[in-house]
Amino acid sequence: MTTRPYVVGLTGGIGSGKSAAADRFAALGIAVVDTDAIAHALTAPGGPAIAAIRQSFGDDVITSDGALDRKAMRDRAFADPTIRRQLEAILHPAIRAESERLIGEARTPYVVLVVPLLVESGKYRERCQSLCVVDCPTDVQIARVMSRSGLDEAQVRAIMATQASREQRLAAADEVIDNSGERNVLVSQVDRLHHKYLDAARQPA
16 A cells, blocks of 8 residues: 655745745655646646536636636636635535545655645645745735736735735744745745655654
8 A cells, every 4th residue: 555645735825936836846856736737627628627617607607618717717706705615616626636646646755735725725734744835925926916917906915815814824834935035045945845844754654
């Protein structure tokens, strides 16, 4: 029977730099399981979740090539929490199952599980031996998201309001990566944590 690897949960608010940190762990040879990437696969053209989404919300949220229309779905979900919960009820079980499968297949000393809403979801926290939060000041988050997405400040703040606060994430963290500065500073922090996680993964369960 294969032993489940040591799992590091990686999270952070929108625009915090989770992807940059995850990319560095991957560059160090560590398996990264990204729940956002899984969600994209589920909702790509012909993805496993498309039929259920179409049945629940209609053709208006499906693009001409058969993928989820993310903007249309996001607008509806933010306008109506009930719709957001319906979408989550379709996607979250499939995301959890696929992420667990990928963790089980990993052959690296530890696995990084990237979950944007990890702090908000107790079920994910229970699956991680350590919780690492990528952190930066709120104004930096907003500026980064605005520059990459075309959203205005009010839209970014509306997204942030649906997430745990910076203080809540920091309170839950076992380790914190400060991503308020240059990329090389983030890289050095990830490299240091890499050695810490290697040591932790070698300890008897």
